[in-house]
Amino acid sequence: MSSDKIIIFxxxxxxxxQVPGCKLNTQEKLKLxxxxxxxxxxxxxxxxxxxxxxxxxxxxxxxxVIKNAVVCGLTRAQQKDIEVAxxxxxxxxRKRIHTGIGTSDLHIKYKFNSTREAILERAVQAVTWAxxxxxxxxxxxxxxxxxxxxxxARVIEAVIKAGATTxxxxxxxxxxxxxxxxxxxxxxxxxxxxxxKAIISCHCHNDLGLASSNSVYGAMxxxxxxxxxxxxxxxxxxxTSLEEVVMIIQQHPELGLYTDIKTELLNPVSRLxxxxxxxxxxPNKAIVGSNAFAHSSGIHQDGFLKHAANYEIINPDLVGxxxxxxxxxxxxxxxxxxxxxxxxxxxxxxxxxxxxxxxxLEVADQKKEVENEDLTQLALQYxxxxxxxxxx
Ligand code: KIV
Ligand code: ZN
Numbered sequence: 001m002s003s004d005k006i007i008i009f010x011x012x013x014x015x016x017x018q019v020p021g022c023k024l025n026t027q028e029k030l031k032l033x034x035x036x037x038x039x040x041x042x043x044x045x046x047x048x049x050x051x052x053x054x055x056x057x058x059x060x061x062x063x064x065v066i067k068n069a070v071v072c073g074l075t076r077a078q079q080k081d082i083e084v085a086x087x088x089x090x091x092x093x094r095k096r097i098h099t100g101i102g103t104s105d106l107h108i109k110y111k112f113n114s115t116r117e118a119i120l121e122r123a124v125q126a127v128t129w130a131x132x133x134x135x136x137x138x139x140x141x142x143x144x145x146x147x148x149x150x151x152x153a154r155v156i157e158a159v160i161k162a163g164a165t166t167x168x169x170x171x172x173x174x175x176x177x178x179x180x181x182x183x184x185x186x187x188x189x190x191x192x193x194x195x196x197k198a199i200i201s202c203h204c205h206n207d208l209g210l211a212s213s214n215s216v217y218g219a220m221x222x223x224x225x226x227x228x229x230x231x232x233x234x235x236x237x238x239x240t241s242l243e244e245v246v247m248i249i250q251q252h253p254e255l256g257l258y259t260d261i262k263t264e265l266l267n268p269v270s271r272l273x274x275x276x277x278x279x280x281x282x283p284n285k286a287i288v289g290s291n292a293f294a295h296s297s298g299i300h301q302d303g304f305l306k307h308a309a310n311y312e313i314i315n316p317d318l319v320g321x322x323x324x325x326x327x328x329x330x331x332x333x334x335x336x337x338x339x340x341x342x343x344x345x346x347x348x349x350x351x352x353x354x355x356x357x358x359x360x361l362e363v364a365d366q367k368k369e370v371e372n373e374d375l376t377q378l379a380l381q382y383x384x385x386x387x388x389x390x391x392x
Contacts, residue, residue: 006249006259007225009043009201010036010242012273013058014074016233017047022277029058030065032276036230037069039269040260041242043096045227048074049088050081056088063092070136072096077126086133097130100140100168103147103155120155127162138166140203145171149184153191160192166199166225171214174207174237182217189222201225204240206232211240216248219257230273231281231288243270243287243319251313267320287319294325298333301326305335328375330364337375344372346379356382 013029013036016022024032029046036044046062047055063071071092075081077099089095101123102111108119123139130137139159144152156167169188171181181204189195202218202225204211215226232241246261270288274281283291293316295304303310308324316324326336337360338353348356359378364370 007042009227010041011045012229014045016229026058033062039265040262043070045072050084059088070094070096075099077101077122082129096136098138099126102142104143107143124158124162127159127164131163137164139164140168143172144169145176149187157192160194160198168201170203174205178213178217181214182221185218185221185223199224203227206237212244215240264320296327297331301336328370
């Protein structure tokens with residue numbers, strides 16, 4: 001596959017902000033939008049302007065300050081939504097209206113009490129309204145993951161004809177398996193005659209923990225935009241995590257894909273989002289969790305200390321994380337203990353470490369993690385009275 005750029009569409013400020021407790025005021029949204037622009041995202045979905053006066057103001061203020069990224073506002077397939085989004089986006093250097101409607105039979109019947117033909121008409125009508133305000137129009141086929149491919153292809157062909165320049169294929173409920181999502185994208189490429197006039201976008205939710213895999217499968221099958229959020233925030237189990245897809249693409253050059261993201265900013269921006277949204281990051285979260293570069297078992301620590309690549313595929317500097325950590329617990333081994341003593345300024349030979357290791361295990365069995373203060377105390381006691389410790 002030839003080298004190709006993946007457009008990173010960040011929806012932290014829209015889908016991410018829908019998380020209960022994560023609501024942001026305008027100043028907070030502005031701060032995060034500027035951080036996202038520095039990170040190198042290509043499109044910032046700033047909000048859903050008709051949803052509240054506060055969100056209108058946030059989108060409007062973001063539109064005034066963002067210089068390089070496209071600023072996007074979400075709408076339903078309703079004229080008023082589109083007018084309000086266009087008004088909020090007016091000051092933007094580059095603006096996008098993101099409009100759409102559900103295309104699965106479930107949504108058509110139980111959400112809209114409608115028919116496939118009527119929904120297709122509403123989709124085309126929404127794109128036609130949006131064209132009054134911008135040439136950059138993204139159409140989302142909500143619940144595309146569970147939509148019939150043949151019908152979906154008809155809708156996508158019609159909205160591209162009406163002027164959509166990006167077509168978003170959301171797996172709204174996080175239902176698809178990676179190969180199914182990839183096949184859906186391939187189906188559209190093979191069955192929508194005018195698909196070359198639009199960019200296909202992946203928007204995956206994480207209900208089965210597959211959002212990042214599905215997005216990467218989408219890209220491997222021809223999609224060229226991925227919609228994602230910092231720390232994987234989003235409705236229910238969240239959205240595709242920006243840091244994960246960016247690093248999957250970066251770590252696998254054989255995919256022939258790249259992004260504009262400045263990866264060394266991933267951890268700082270993750271922390272900023274976590275603090276601003278008051279939403280802690282799980283410690284074992286890939287790339288940005290506090291344990292993402294921590295080694296705690298004896299076997300891993302020994303291997304890591306011999307050569308970092310034995311147990312790390314990413315250098316923490318590359319993603320702006322703190323240096324790799326050797327955590328001392330009751331599962332740690334002698335190499336890690338000797339290494340930590342050395343960092344604390346204590347040089348012990350092998351026999352000393354053997355003796356100190358037994359003392360260390362007694363402390364470790366009582367504590368979750370043995371701290372530098374515990375080790376310093378052990379070392380000083382040992383230096384004063386090595387014989388008494390050796391009798392333990
Ligand atoms: O998950 C979804 O389908 C969405 C759309 C509004 C794009 O968030
Ligand atoms: Zn979504």
